[in-house]
Amino acid sequence: KAGVTQTPRYLIKTRGQQVTLSCSPISGHRSVSWYQQTPGQGLQFLFEYFSETQRNKGNFPGRFSGRQFSNSRSEMNVSTLELGDSALYLCASSTGLAGEQYFGPGTRLTVT
């Protein structure tokens, strides 16, 4: 069974631009969660989608948004990029119920 895939793996953007990251979960998984990892703040929850509905959202500004498609693939968008948005963005895939949760390789975003 294929694992969680994320594209692109690396991205360099300038302040003020916007970016879209993509995540394809494990086949059969209906839940996709997004996390931001920085050296200062550690791993922080952004949001979680289950069957195309956002079930939960973390404490991030409205510049961070996401969506999920009918095939469970998810995208995350960050508008008006700031230097502080430089981070590793990880998505996680699961059934959406109890049990294991698997991460993708991450997208490393650098904002200059």
Add this chain to the structure above:
Amino acid sequence: AQKITQTQPGMFVQEKEAVTLDCTYDTSDPSYGLFWYKQPSSGEMIFLIYQGSYDQQNATEGRYSLNFQKARKSANLVISASQLGDSAMYFCAMREERSGGSNYKLTFGKGTLLTVNP
């Protein structure tokens, strides 16, 4: 609110020896899951082991076992027979597991950097 505490910023172990990484948690939810992940320098978060709060037996996955002590709110990871490739950051995490998954998010500890010496 949920909280995960990993008190060991760094740990050293000799190759082939066992090591225990500590994790304590705090939650008021009766149903939750506990996770351990390994993150090598490449950045990928690798799932190691999962324990449900109602599971009677401690979870094991190959060389990894989770020492779950519910009354003490502790979920320590034991790695047996350490290998050089085990050198990485290790994160403990927890998640509510209510019916319907209404608060489905992982709360992470700050991590423990494990170094395996030859």
